[in-house]
Amino acid sequence: MTVLTPYSKRQNTPRATSPLIIQIGFNRCGTLSFHRMMKDNGIPALHWQEPGGRNVAQTMLNNLSFGRKPFDGFDGVLAFSDIAFLNGQIMIEGGRLFRTLHAAYPDAYFFFNTRDKSDWIASRAAHANGTFLKRFCKMSGLDEADAKAAWGEMFDQHTAEVQSYFATATARFLRFDLDHDGPEKIADWLAPDYTIDTAHWGHYNKNSRSRDMRVLEGQGALG
Structure with a gap:
């Protein structure tokens, strides 16, 4: 399910100078749908971790600790999603x-x-x-009710900070509401650099057995 897509896919012919596409919302907000649409439109995309096992979020922090750019080492990848990690000791x-x-x-x-x-x-x-919640509780020391409350506070804080920052920053920014927006909003936004066929948009990972198995094996997938 976590796939690094080669260059030879459909409409897009990415260049070394093509701008990155970086998902900065939380998991369980259409991250896999976004990844699949990028991948199926020929954009080299990475979701959560490489096929060989390197987790994007962990590698990003390692790079920063060495003074490198966050995505150093992910050569050729243009779209990053599900940049997160959770086990019983740490959450990124x-x-x-x-x-x-x-x-x-x-x-x-x-x-x-x-x-x-x-x-x-x-x-x-x-x-x-329910194992994601249990691992979060183990990591944080919170019970389930307090864990959900903490998620709500984190959601509000992140939303406010992201919107405040990008309201004044010079940036290519898109707020995409999974409940109200359609994939054409993404296609229009990326149109200066990428051709997006919205037929590749779908809803994935609502009950994905393979993702669940990775969680049960303690590999930290978020979804």
């Missing part, structure tokens, strides 16, 4: 580093995917048969 929400990402890649497209907060909390709590 890569989208929270949107300021660092914008500073490193000022010409990138920043995709802020969102949805109704209550539905998002419920979706996260149910993800991977």
Whole structure:
């Protein structure tokens, strides 16, 4: 399910100078739908981790600790989604580093995917048969009720900070509401650099067995 897409796909012929496309919203907000649409339109895309096992969020933090750019080492990849990691010891929400990402890649497209907060909390709590919530509780020391409350606070804080920052920043920014917006909004936004066929948009990972198995194996997938 986590696939690095080769260059030889359909309409787009990416160049070394093509701008990155970076998803900065949370998981359970259409991240896999976004990834699949990028991939199926011929844009080299990476969702959560490489086929060989390197997690994007962990690698990003490692790069930053060495003074490198966040996505150094992901040669050829143009679209990044599900930049996150969770196990019983640590949680990484890569989208929270949107300021660092914008500073490193000022010409990138920043995709802020969102949805109704209550539905998002419920979706996260149910993800991977509830094991995502259990691992978050173990990591944070919170019970389930307090964990959901913490998610709600994080959702509000991230939304406010992202919108405030990009309201004045010189940036290619899109707020995409999964409940109200259609894929044509993404296609129009990316049109200066990419040709997007919206027929490749779909809803994925509502109950994905393979993702659940990775969670049960402790690999930290978020969804």
